[in-house]
Amino acid sequence: MTSTVRLTVAQALVRFLAAQHTERDGRRRRLVAACWGIFGHGNVAGIGQALLEHAGEMPYLQGRNEQAMVHAAVGYARQCDRLAVHAVTTSIGPGATNLVTGAALATVNRLPVLLLPGDVFATRPADPVLQQLEVPYAGDVSVNDALRPVSRYFDRITRPEALIPAALQAMRTLTDPADTGAVTLALPQDVQAEAYDWPAEFLAGRVWHVRRPAPDPTALAEAARAVRAARRPLIVAGGGVHHSGAEEALRELVDATGIPVASTQAGKGSLRHDHPCDLGGIGHTGTAAADDTARTADLVIGVGTRYTDFTTASGTLFAEPSVRFVNLNVAPSDSHRMGALPLVADARAGLEALAAAVRGHRVDADHEAAYRARKEAWERTVDAAYAAPDEGARPTQTQVLGALDAVVGDEDVVINAAGSLPGDLHRLWRTRSRRQYHLEYGYSCMGYEIPAAIGVKLADPGRPVWALVGDGTYLMMPTEIVTAVQEGVGIKLVLVQNHGYASIGGLSEETGAERFGTAYRHRAADGTYTGDPLPVDLAANAASLGMDVVRADTVAALRTALAAARACDRPVCVYVETDTAPGGAGTAPAAQAWWDVPVAETATRPAAIEARARYERRAAGRRRHL
Structure with a gap:
C-alpha cells in the first residue's frame, strides 16, 4: 500500500520545494533556497500558513514590492549560476500583476525564478470576489493569465492532485539550461487550503541533474574546419559562458589559438580585462577595439549569445562580405541565429571539444598584432575617460x-x-x-x-x-x-x-526629439520642463x-x-x-557602432529632419545574415 501524508496543497508544495536539489559536476545543492512573500487574502491562509508551519524547512524573506521580490530572486539565481533559485508568493489582484515585469525580465534573460501568485476561488462560492477580474467571454480567466506570455511554464492548480505533475514540470523548467525562465504556478486561494493525502514519494528528496550536452561530432568537425580556415576570427562571449562556468575553457582555447574575444553585456568578464585576447564589450555599447575587429572578422564564433540588436549594431556590425558564423549554444533556437552553423551544446563542453578539435592551430600573426594594437589604443581611451x-x-x-x-x-x-x-x-x-x-x-x-x-x-x-x-x-x-x-x-x-533620464535624453537628442520630457525640472514659462532642477x-x-x-x-x-x-x-x-556638461576631461567616449531607433520620416523641426538624414545613411548598412 502506498504511504501518504495528509497536508494542505500549500503545505505539500512547501514540503516538496524544500526537498528539491540540483547537481552539476558532482556538486549538489538545494534548488529552492527561500521564498519571498507579501501576503494578502489570496495567500495569507494558504502559502503564508504553510511557510509558518514549515519555517524550519523553507526560509521566508519579507519584501516590500512584488516586482522587486522577483528582481531579488533573479539576482540570486544569476549569482548561483542558475543552480539555485528563490520562490516568490503574492496575493491575487495587484500583487500578482506586479510580478509581470519581473517575470519578463527573468524569462528574457533565461534566469530561473518560481512565482506562486494567489488566484481567485476555483470553486467560485462568490463571483466576483475581491480583486477578481471579470472577463465576459471566459469565466476561467484571472489576472494571473497576464503571466502566461512572460513565463516559460505556467499552470493553474484547480485541484489538489493537479499539483503533482505541475510541480514536477515546474522543477524541470527551472533546471533546464535551454528552457528556463519564470515559472508560474497560480494557486486559487481555496485550493491552497484544501487537504489531500499526498504520496510520500512526491514529498521525498529529489535531485535534478543539470546536463552538459556535448556537440554533435559532425557539426564539431565542420566548426573546426571553419576555425582553421579563418584569417580573422572573433569570439563573441555571451551570458551562456557564465551560466555554464565556461570561463576557464574559454581562456584555454584563446590562449592556445590567439582568437580574440568580445563580450556582450551578459558575457562581460568571460575573460579578465587584462587578458591580451580580451577586447571588451561589443556592439552599440562596445569598445572601438571590439567593434573594429568585428567589422573585419571573417568568422564569428558566438558562445552563449542571442545576438541582440545591441550586439549586432542592428545588423550593421559584421560587415565583411564573406563573414560566416558558428554558434555554440545550449538552446537550439539561439544556435541557428545569424544563419550560423549550429553547435548545440553546453558552453563549457562545447569549448573544450572545439579546443581539442583545433589543437595546434593559431591565428595569423598579423591578425593578432592588429587586435592587440586596437586594445592598447582603447585602454588609453579608458584612462582619459577616468582621469x-x-x-x-x-x-x-x-x-x-x-x-x-x-x-x-x-x-x-x-x-x-x-x-x-x-x-x-x-x-x-x-x-x-x-x-x-x-x-x-x-x-x-x-x-x-x-x-x-x-x-x-x-x-x-x-x-x-x-x-x-x-x-x-x-x-x-x-x-x-x-x-x-x-x-x-x-x-x-x-x-x-x-x-533626469540621461540615457534617453541623449537618444532623444540623437533622434531629433530634442530631449523632450527627459529632464527632471520645473516647468518654464513656455510650459516645457526646462526650468530649475x-x-x-x-x-x-x-x-x-x-x-x-x-x-x-x-x-x-x-x-x-x-x-x-x-x-x-x-x-x-x-x-x-555629477557634472553633465558635454566635452572636457572625464567625458564618456561616443558610441562605436549604430543602434536602430526609427526617426520620424516627415517633420518640420530642423532637428528631426537632420536626424532622419543621419538615420537613412546608417540604415543603409543593415544586413541580414542568412
Whole structure:
C-alpha cells in the first residue's frame, strides 16, 4: 500500500520545494533556497500558513514590492549560476500583476525564478470576489493569465492532485539550461487550503541533474574546419559562458589559438580585462577595439549569445562580405541565429571539444598584432575617460566609475541595468573576475539594481556588492532598501544624481526629439520642463529608509566615500551629483557602432529632419545574415 501524508496543497508544495536539489559536476545543492512573500487574502491562509508551519524547512524573506521580490530572486539565481533559485508568493489582484515585469525580465534573460501568485476561488462560492477580474467571454480567466506570455511554464492548480505533475514540470523548467525562465504556478486561494493525502514519494528528496550536452561530432568537425580556415576570427562571449562556468575553457582555447574575444553585456568578464585576447564589450555599447575587429572578422564564433540588436549594431556590425558564423549554444533556437552553423551544446563542453578539435592551430600573426594594437589604443581611451585632473571638481559619470574602479577588488560585484550607466560600463569597466560585472541588459529594467544586489548578497554574503543607480531608476524602486536594512544585508548603493533620464535624453537628442520630457525640472514659462532642477533630496530619502548615507560633491570626496562604503558592513549609500556638461576631461567616449531607433520620416523641426538624414545613411548598412 502506498504511504501518504495528509497536508494542505500549500503545505505539500512547501514540503516538496524544500526537498528539491540540483547537481552539476558532482556538486549538489538545494534548488529552492527561500521564498519571498507579501501576503494578502489570496495567500495569507494558504502559502503564508504553510511557510509558518514549515519555517524550519523553507526560509521566508519579507519584501516590500512584488516586482522587486522577483528582481531579488533573479539576482540570486544569476549569482548561483542558475543552480539555485528563490520562490516568490503574492496575493491575487495587484500583487500578482506586479510580478509581470519581473517575470519578463527573468524569462528574457533565461534566469530561473518560481512565482506562486494567489488566484481567485476555483470553486467560485462568490463571483466576483475581491480583486477578481471579470472577463465576459471566459469565466476561467484571472489576472494571473497576464503571466502566461512572460513565463516559460505556467499552470493553474484547480485541484489538489493537479499539483503533482505541475510541480514536477515546474522543477524541470527551472533546471533546464535551454528552457528556463519564470515559472508560474497560480494557486486559487481555496485550493491552497484544501487537504489531500499526498504520496510520500512526491514529498521525498529529489535531485535534478543539470546536463552538459556535448556537440554533435559532425557539426564539431565542420566548426573546426571553419576555425582553421579563418584569417580573422572573433569570439563573441555571451551570458551562456557564465551560466555554464565556461570561463576557464574559454581562456584555454584563446590562449592556445590567439582568437580574440568580445563580450556582450551578459558575457562581460568571460575573460579578465587584462587578458591580451580580451577586447571588451561589443556592439552599440562596445569598445572601438571590439567593434573594429568585428567589422573585419571573417568568422564569428558566438558562445552563449542571442545576438541582440545591441550586439549586432542592428545588423550593421559584421560587415565583411564573406563573414560566416558558428554558434555554440545550449538552446537550439539561439544556435541557428545569424544563419550560423549550429553547435548545440553546453558552453563549457562545447569549448573544450572545439579546443581539442583545433589543437595546434593559431591565428595569423598579423591578425593578432592588429587586435592587440586596437586594445592598447582603447585602454588609453579608458584612462582619459577616468582621469580627473581637478580633484576638487564635481565628478562626471565616467569619473565616478574611475573612482569606483580604484576601490573595488576582484571579489566585488557591480550591478546595473538601465540608464546611461550600462553604455559607460560596457565600454569602460575593467572586469577583474567572472562574477564582478552584473548587468541586466536583456530587459534593461529600471528598478532592478537594489533588489538584485540583495539577492546577490544573500547568495554570496562574503562579497562586497555594489548597486549603481541613477536618479531615474532610484525613483522607480527604492523600496527594498527597507528590506536590506531589516535583514542586515550590507549592500552598497552608488546613487548618481543627474536630474533626469540621461540615457534617453541623449537618444532623444540623437533622434531629433530634442530631449523632450527627459529632464527632471520645473516647468518654464513656455510650459516645457526646462526650468530649475527639482529640489528633491534623494540622499535624505535613502537615509529615511534606514541606510547610512555619505554625500560626495567632489572627486576627492567621492574617493574617500567609496573607500568608506567598501569597509562598511551595513547597507550604505554614496550619493554623488555629477557634472553633465558635454566635452572636457572625464567625458564618456561616443558610441562605436549604430543602434536602430526609427526617426520620424516627415517633420518640420530642423532637428528631426537632420536626424532622419543621419538615420537613412546608417540604415543603409543593415544586413541580414542568412
